[in-house]
Amino acid sequence: MLVAAAVCPCPPLLVPQVAAGAAPELDAARAACTDALGLLAASRPDLLVVVGPAEQSGRGPHPQGTRGSFRGFGVDLDVRLGEDKPGPGAAERSARELPPSLAVAAWLLERTGWSDAPVEGLGVGEPLEAERCIHVGGEIAGRAERVALLVMGDASACRTLKAPGYLDERAAGFDAEIARALGAADVAALEALDAELAHELKVSGRAPWQVLAGAAEGAGLGGALLYDDAPYGVGYLVAAWS
Template sequence: MITRAVVVPQPPLLVPRLSPGPEPELAALREACLAAVGRLGPRWTAVGAAGKDQVIGPDAAGSFLGYGVDERVSLSADGVARALPLPALIAGWLRERAGAEAVEVRLVDRATPPEDCARKGSELTGDLLILGDGSNRHGPRSPGSEDERAPAFDEAVAAALAKADTRALLKVDPGLADELGAGGRVPWQVLAGVPGEWRAELLYSAAPFGVAYHVAVWERG
């Protein structure tokens, strides 16, 4: 049975060597992410979105070289180097900082409907690491260009994560999420499919660089 789950974003800027320098908002985000994963046990199941369903075992390792710096990470102590997608790289980086033994990464097709996301969530085991960003359309400097719908969208997501409101998460519209560049929709809805009652705590929710980032911890009620 899953006893706890952590929701974090996946910007490469979480990694200090990939960040532009001292930045209070970035430091606060990083601190929240590390505090959240510190509550997980020694072995994790990570869930992220990708172009197709895929499972990456803990015997893998990779590098952020594609993002500008050869920062190497591993999903376990015995990881073998290969090309890894961003969710797996962030999962590995967080695992190492938390001192966890291993993380298996489950990537879910980003076009998966909410009901299928929920079904996948009902089949998971182990402590969960849910990886995904909110809308990338906050403000005039946002990567996806400003959209006036973005603030309300991410306020609703943050409220659902803060209350462990699985029904609200499952109601997130896939089309709207895509239009707003919210890559976390699928992983959040996988989490929403995990059965049981939860206590929730929202550790961080902001859009410091035009992209919304949410950090939350869910534990069994």
């Protein structure tokens, strides 16, 4: 059963070494992420599952100990998803690397000293249909008596003229509804997100948020919005459910 969730943005710029001189611009977002992860630890889960957007090569499960890197962003920095443990999955850990969203999550977990429960990753594709996302979430929630989720994803990338997707007048309203739904733990609203519009607005978090919605069905969790801003014209949201 899902007992807690943290929702965080996943830009590599969240990692100060990647952001370099611009690092202070996301200090408030990092602080909010730390607070959200603190809530996860306080929930004392038996299992933490990290869900984030991924391209084809990074989709699917990533067992505990899988490594990631920020070398593709010009930084010699490696991370690992939880403690590396011998046994089943060792070959997969050596063969696959975390997608960027899960590498950011691994960095956040290392930064906060996560050691409270086993941790696994799941990369989901942007095209994944809502019904499938919701089903996957329900399966995750049933994997242990006390399950926590760390859900990575960004809102629209079309909030300003200089945004990666240029300015789209629909973006601010879409992001505001996402912020409201995440802050209120509104499962029905997340399940009903318009996937086509999310794609047009370059939203990376739609599928992970719908996995969260599926996991949270019937759990009766409440939500709190901890951060809502759009630096660089991209919507970044942090929320905590418990």
